[in-house]
């Protein structure tokens with residue numbers, strides 16, 4: 001499931017983050033990938049231990065965790081602290097699949113079920129830089145307004161096209177979901193959103209109660225904690 005999450009950050013938050021990021025010291029993005037990724041990754045990132053990464057990462061996580069659509073779509077169990085990347089002067093990231101198991105700062109591990117990119121540059125400020133995600137139905141091109149995010153299965157082959165003008169800055173992160181299977185997560189999201197719509201439309205209360213029970217009982221069957 002590929003899902004656009006609009007307005008994760010408001011304009012003021014984007015402006016503040018961008019001011020900090022535009023003046024930051026960036027390092028080679030290859031520092032956080034294995035040998036396969038290193039062959040195709042040509043971008044820059046905030047250093048892993050950078051205090052700015054920690055500060056802005058907390059702000060991104062707070063915004064995502066308050067976003068009802070992110071919560072409903074991802075059902076997050078563990079989330080890796082966000083990283084920040086920048087592509088310019090032809091920077092790109094060739095086709096790859098994200099690592100399946102990642103180390104958490106507390107020593108634990110995370111299975112990457114969901115990948116997320118939060119755009120921090122406006123699309124008109126750079127050429128290229130599309131995030132291209134492959135699924136069963138073909139290739140999907142993603143280039144979103146600053147402050148919006150895309151979530152997609154970490155298992156999918158994806159790439160970032162070369163940036164040929166300007167710079168593309170983004171935050172990116174991975175989540176382990178309570179529900180490992182992407183298809184099951186999609187069904188739960190569809191059920192959740194139709195329950196919300198029926199509630200707003202004043203549907204029969206008993207039928208809503210029954211549907212809400214179905215949602216929770218499916219989640220009980222499918223979640224792993």
Ligand SMILES: O=C(O)CCC(=O)C(=O)O
Nearest residue numbers: 085098117131160170172
């Ligand atoms: O910059 C992006 O949108 C995606 C980055 C990415 O695929 C990665 O770091 O694994």
Ligand SMILES: [Fe+2]
Nearest residue numbers: 096097098158
């Ligand atoms: Fe990736």
